[in-house]
Amino acid sequence: MPETNSGGLSRRFGVATVLFTALFVLLMGRFFWLQIVRGDEYRERARVSFTTKERLPARRGEIKDRNGQVLARNIPHYALTILPRSVRKPDVRQATLDRLATLLAMTRAQRDELDASVVAAIEGDAAWQALPVKDDLVSTTCPYDGAALELAQDEPKKAPQLLYCSECGIVHEGLPADATACPYDGKKLAWGSDEHHTATCPKCKRSFVAAPICPNDGTLLTPIDKNLRCPACKRRFTDEVAVITAHRHELPGVRVETGFHRDYPNPFLAAHLLGYMNLVNEKDRDAAPGVYPPDARVGRTGVERALEPVLRGEAGEAEYFKGADKGVTRDFRPAVNGLDVWLTIDARLQKEVRQAMRYQRSGAAVVLAAQTGELLATYSVPGFDPNAWSQGLSQEAWDAIAKNPYDPMLDKVLTAYAPGSVYKIVAALATLHDHYATPEDTLNCPGFYEFAGRKFRCHYRAGHGPVNLIQALKYSCDVYFYKTGERIGMDRLADYGHLFGFGEHTGIEVYERTGRVPTKAYHEDTPLGFQPGFTLSTAIGQGSMTATPLQVARAFATVANGGHLMKAHVVRQYTDENGVVVQRFLPVEEARLEASPEELARIREGLVRVVNDPDGTGKEARLDSMVVAGKTGTAEAAQSRPGADDELRQWLKGDHAWFAAYAPADDPQVVVVVFLEHGGGGGRHAAPVAKEILRAWMRLGLYQARNPNEPAPPTTGER
Amino acid sequence: MAATTPDMAAPARREYTPDLSRELGRVAPWDFPLLAAVVLLMGLGAVMVYSATINEATQLVGDGAAKLKVHLMHLSLGVGLLVAFTFVDYKKLRPLVYPALLGVIFLLVFVIVAGVEAGNARRWLALPGFNVQPAELAKLGFVLFLAHSIAKKGGRIRQFTVAFVPHFMVCSVLILLALFQPDFGTSVILVVLMFTMLFAAGTRVSYITLFVFVGGFLAFQAIASNDMRLGRVLASIDPWAHRDGRGYHMVASQIAIGSGGVTGQGIGYGGQTLTGLLPEGETDFIVGVIGEQLGAIGMILIGAAFMLIVYRGMRIAARTEEAFGRFLAFGITLLLGLQAVINMLVAVALIPTKGLTLPFVSYGGSSMLVNAIAVGILLNISRSHGIATVRAYAPPPAPTAAKRKKDAVRRQQTAAPTGWRALLRWPLRKKRRQTLEEVL
């Protein structure tokens, strides 16, 4: 009976079968658990766990001038990453990296380094995390100067062939061995007799090879196609993004991630106004929770900072399957792009202002539309490079800025200094309005005024003799204003100062200083206490009085436009990326000067004479083409600074030079204020600069004669 | 009296002279349920391989059916070999056991020297137009060797030295070569195969237990000594914590299966598998694809198919009286069942990733061909056992009284198993009509 032989063994077969059954039951139980008991949960997990939420960055709005010229823009930036998991097979990895190295002209060392990090990620626990390959792929802009690249259209014969060495990574330029001239500048080439047969151009120092062999290491060179050229520096580039995209089938796991850099195409034009951006910090993130990812950049100064919420837009979110190269979108909330900000600045005028200020060490110039309070130009010297700041400053650059005694980072248009004689318009109006003197009344100037046991000197030591208000303005006689100032009194003078907008915010959208209009109360709080003499100093814009060039410009605009204290503003409108206006900002009248037209007319007359009378202090600003009105200012501002060298000490001793002007005198449209820190006399140094600016303003055709039928410009509007 | 009816005239048992020619001419039929299960799995496999590779293939070579075509080529080659081996008398394989074993060892050495590297391992031998994975051949070679050796030793297999020394030595050589690649999965399969076959052959359970402990200790050493293996084991304990690294597969597969629900998302509709989130969906993790696209229904289908293969295989083994065939059938069944079970346990994240394919279903030429040959041999054994019974066994000696009593008890159990024994006996129960002994 066979059963006898195998019966016991059959039972063991049975045991094996039962064990298998048990395993199958275990499996079925597990399937039941996964699919039926927790199926819904896993379906949800399939949705959530294997998708990645990706931030869709919003496009930051551009900043443009009033005519749409771009002042701050975004340059696309392409980063290349590789998913180690996709190249886990060594042969695939080698092939992919070899291809990548050739396409991106990597050196062997770079390639091997990348290989090592990919292997490390695979063997470590990070095969599913994308590794950076290259940060800046060249595609649309020149990596050296940011110029937009254009297609190279080479003369087919002359152009050297580009040959890539896979060993040293250098792109050599190949020429036929019988070529005699440098293809770039036509200089005669001397072919060396060395084994690799190379030639170097004596002028441009480029070297050329005759055979496709690397002179450094003897590797056979591969011809490559560099079809882009930078119009600025004439370098040639490969469109790396296009190349990678075209070869993506040979590059598993390789992905191009697009981002944007902030770029200021003309970085020194209006650096202070525009500001710069840098890395987000904890404070920014706390202030706007959930808005900034850790590597975000935020506007740090200027318009970039003030209008950060408008410019930045709102990031969107996309939910992708994690399958890297096969990414399929699951859920998608588009980003809301930031709005373009159009400034009231005219870039052409701004350029001229910069030109006019080119010899100044430190100072500011501002051009304001007299009727509307719009800033047409604003410039502060010395400037800085916002591109460098936005991209992260090198230590040397940082040191250079920190050591610069002229404070390049400070926007001097919005910083308060002693205004000097330009402030005299305040005392002048107070004199007239409060009837301390009629325009015809004269006060004698012997060159000084003795008050409270102290001699207050006129800048003209010989004395101006008897002067009326208009003459006092014209000669900038200090004694006249000492005397009227004494009558007006400290606090009343301060009231008039505030009427002109001194000591107040001008309304400009960016951060500004308000300066100080001293009162008795202010001085009583200081250790020195109030002394009557302070009133006299304040009347001529000295002492504790400080004002920003913009405040001065606004005060002069008020005089020029008949008493409308306009809100200064620099933002004209917001548009979306298609140029559709989202919001427009109209001029806003903040206050009306308590002054009769006659009173203002007298002051304006004085200001016209300052420039146009041959003995006026501001005669340097006289223009033939147009009647300019203005006021000089020379504020004593001698300072000492520890550690200053001779040159710096000399500079610090100088007065602040001011010149505030408006033009044309009979139809005031533009106010120009030039402030030169320790720049010397206002008439001598600041007035010519203002004249140059005004002349440029005319030349640019910005002056438009007012149509007498046209209603007066809007003075109120909604923001 | 009346003419005796044939029934009544039935002669006494003793006097009956059997007409053996009838029995000898009657060949047992193909084991159709086994064949049906294999064909079902192969068909399902082709569909799922297509579904798992269509996107990737479209993207990489522009032809969504590119991988399917290769798979179908393997499949038809496999079916050809299956049919061919069905007609080759399995006993003719016996002289080939040692040459086959040596060949396999040679290939394993060769793959270490000249194999194609893939994912930190050398597992492939590149032949023109075909990549051979010697480890797959090694499994079948080892089963052939074990079956031959156990059959040769007969009852002596119960002795410690006879049972272990030769098999253990061969097994060690194969495992060492496999670990050299490294191929931990094959090593595990080989060890489990050896112990289970020795157990089935009658080796004392205590020896096996001893060896399981020693082997377990060595396996622990092997795992702890290799960072990658240790990492895999750690990842399998908590795959969710290693989702970006080693636990990725397990989590992906678990989610794919779980998200299939009862009915699945439908063939060709699977978020995880179609987007490439489940890597190796056509090979090691094809269960994930099936689970996601066909749901619990699909899982029951493959589970049932493999269970049927195991039951039919065990049945063939149990019914084969000739020792080599018996153990060969057992070994092959074990091989197929073990691979399936381990593959599925990996897919549901119950054990660490092993790199084992799902027989008949997964993409992969070597595995397909070797498993097809194995089933061919199994079918041949199933066809042969009717004759084998007659040829292989001499008439049994007259049973003693005690033995007869014991046999009677056993036969009764066989006839009407009850309780847990029923479960044990059920797949092995024989139809009495077919037992030659009965006829005699």
Ligand SMILES: [Zn+2]
């Ligand atoms: Zn080189």
Ligand SMILES: [Zn+2]
């Ligand atoms: Zn040259």
Ligand SMILES: [Zn+2]
């Ligand atoms: Zn360039």
Ligand SMILES: [Zn+2]
């Ligand atoms: Zn005077």
